[in-house]
Structures are given as C-alpha cells and as structure tokens.
Amino acid sequence: MSHSLHTLTVKQIISRVRQAFPSAPETYIMSLVNDAITEMGEYSMKSQSAKITLAANQMFYDVGDGATDSSSEKMGINKIYRVDIMDNEGDYIQIPRVLDGEPLMFDITSESVLKEPGE
Amino acid sequence: MASNLKYPEDQVLYFIRADQLGLITTYSSTSETRTSRKAYQAIDHAVTNGLLIHYYGSPKRVTAITDTPDVDNLLHSSIVDYVKKCLYMDKAGRSADPGAAQASLALAANHEKRFNNAIKKYGVRKREKTGGTRAVVPANFT
Numbered sequence: 001m002s003h004s005l006h007t008l009t010v011k012q013i014i015s016r017v018r019q020a021f022p023s024a025p026e027t028y029i030m031s032l033v034n035d036a037i038t039e040m041g042e043y044s045m046k047s048q049s050a051k052i053t054l055a056a057n058q059m060f061y062d063v064g065d066g067a068t069d070s071s072s073e074k075m076g077i078n079k080i081y082r083v084d085i086m087d088n089e090g091d092y093i094q095i096p097r098v099l100d101g102e103p104l105m106f107d108i109t110s111e112s113v114l115k116e117p118g119e
Numbered sequence: 120m121a122s123n124l125k126y127p128e129d130q131v132l133y134f135i136r137a138d139q140l141g142l143i144t145t146y147s148s149t150s151e152t153r154t155s156r157k158a159y160q161a162i163d164h165a166v167t168n169g170l171l172i173h174y175y176g177s178p179k180r181v182t183a184i185t186d187t188p189d190v191d192n193l194l195h196s197s198i199v200d201y202v203k204k205c206l207y208m209d210k211a212g213r214s215a216d217p218g219a220a221q222a223s224l225a226l227a228a229n230h231e232k233r234f235n236n237a238i239k240k241y242g243v244r245k246r247e248k249t250g251g252t253r254a255v256v257p258a259n260f261t
Contacts, residue, residue: 007187007195008187008188008195008198008199009187010181010188011184013202016199017203017206020203020206021206021210024206026184030182034180034181035201036188036202036234037180037181037189038178038180040190040194040198040238041176041177041178043239046177046190047173047175048173048174048175049172049173049174050171050172050174051168051171052172053165054166054169055165058161058162060141061139061170062138062139063139063140063172065138065177070168075172076177077174077175077176078175078176079175080140080172081173081174081175083140083171083172084170084171084173085122085142085169085170085171086121086124086170086171087122087126087127088122088125090122092171093126094128095127095128095132095133096133097133097134098132098133099134
C-alpha cells in the first residue's frame with residue numbers, strides 16, 4: 001500500500017515566503033533554508049551509519065564536521081550512539097564506551113590527527 | 120587488511136573527546152606482554168572498514184529549488200517561519216521608520232516563537248518510532 005506524504009520543496013517554501021517578501025532573492029532564501037535545516041538537525045533523529053578504516057597504532061579518529069568515512073563521504077555526525085568493530089570473522093561487534101576519560105598511555109601516531117586551533 | 124580481533128566486545132573500548140573518537144584495546148597482535156599501566160593502547164594493526172559507527176547526523180543541505188528539505192515533513196512548514204523571521208529582522212534593520220521597524224520586530228518574534236515551538240514539539244515527538252501501549256514485564260524472582 002502506498003500513500004503520498006505532504007512535503008514542501010524549496011520552490012514551495014520560496015513561494016510562501018514571497019507572499020510577504022515578493023522581492024526576496026532566491027539564493028538568500030535558500031541560504032536561510034539551509035540555516036533552518038542545520039538548526040533542526042539538532043532536534044531531529046536522522047540515524048546513519050558509516051565505516052572507517054582503522055590505521056595501525058592510531059588511537060584517535062576524526063568525527064568532526066569535515067570528517068569523511070572510508071568512501072570519502074562526509075559523515076556530518078551530531079551524536080554517536082553506537083560503535084562496532086570488525087572481528088576476525090568479518091562481523092561487526094558492538095564495543096562498550098569508556099565513561100571516565102582516557103588511558104594512561106597516549107599514542108604518538110595520532111599526532112597528525114590532532115590539530116591546533118586555527119590550523 | 121583483515122581484523123585479528125576475536126572478541127572485540129571484551130578487548131576494545133571507545134571514548135569520545137570533543138571531535139574525536141578514541142579506540143583503545145588490551146589486544147596485541149604480537150602477544151606483547153603489557154603492564155597494567157600500559158594495558159590499553161591503540162589497535163596495532165590496520166583494518167579496512169574496521170570501524171562501524173552509528174550516529175545521529177546532520178540533514179543534507181538543499182542546493183536546488185526542486186530539492187525537498189532533508190528533515191521530517193512535520194518540520195517543513197516551520198522552515199517558512201525561520202526564513203520569515205530572518206527577513207523581518209533584516210527589514211527592521213533597514214527601516215528608517217521606527218514604527219515599521221517595531222512592527223517588523225514583532226513579526227520576527229512571532230515567527231521565531233512558531234519555529235521554536237515546532238522544533239521542540241515535533242523534534243521530540245518524532246525522535247523515535249516506538250509507539251503504542253507499553254507492556255511491563257516483571258522480573259521473574261522464582
């Protein structure tokens with residue numbers, strides 16, 4: 001059984017906005033639409049998954065705004081809720097999260113991953 | 120590059136530090152003897168696609184007027200409120216007439232309130248797909 005959902009395209013949003021602002025530029029409205037979507041992202045629950053290739057002896061992996069997965073696709077992570085690691089049979093197994101900080105021994109391989117502010 | 124980890128759930132842990140995900144393990148591919156001080160270290164071998172993360176992600180941005188915003192359709196009409204809020208604020212800033220500026224600010228505040236109400240209302244309500252009556256299963260103490 002299929003049913004159609006009521007959605008709005010950007011064109012329809014522009015049309016509604018222009019009821020009050022007939023001369024508002026299209027590109028500016030689109031920019032504001034993206035601002036709204038970004039803000040809504042903090043409240044929506046768009047669940048996604050991504051694979052990352054593990055490097056030998058590297059402790060830290062970037063999950064910031066510009067971080068990419070192993071297919072070089074930007075991930076756009078807001079909040080991580082589960083992490084799996086591939087086992088020796090090629091299956092992904094959930095691993096637990098450490099709640100209280102970091103290990104005593106730090107790794108030097110991650111140095112290039114850590115960036116100073118402004119770099 | 121395959122994984123050597125037989126029981127990742129017992130050997131690997133992760134933690135989040137700002138924009139970085141840290142992975143530590145007690146496992147050593149070379150069966151290295153470690154003291155408890157240095158028990159947890161980085162995974163010592165590369166694994167192609169070895170890490171699978173599940174996360175709540177940012178919606179994709181729109182790039183064409185034919186695009187549909189990548190958020191729940193309940194929130195689509197609220198985008199209009201957000202855009203109008205910004206445009207009314209712009210108008211208030213441009214206006215030389217204090218009365219017109221005040222009216223624009225009031226409309227901006229009205230649209231901002233509608234937008235905020237919508238994302239709080241539907242953002243929370245639509246957070247998960249679980250619905251229906253909850254059944255309570257008591258613990259079996261026998």
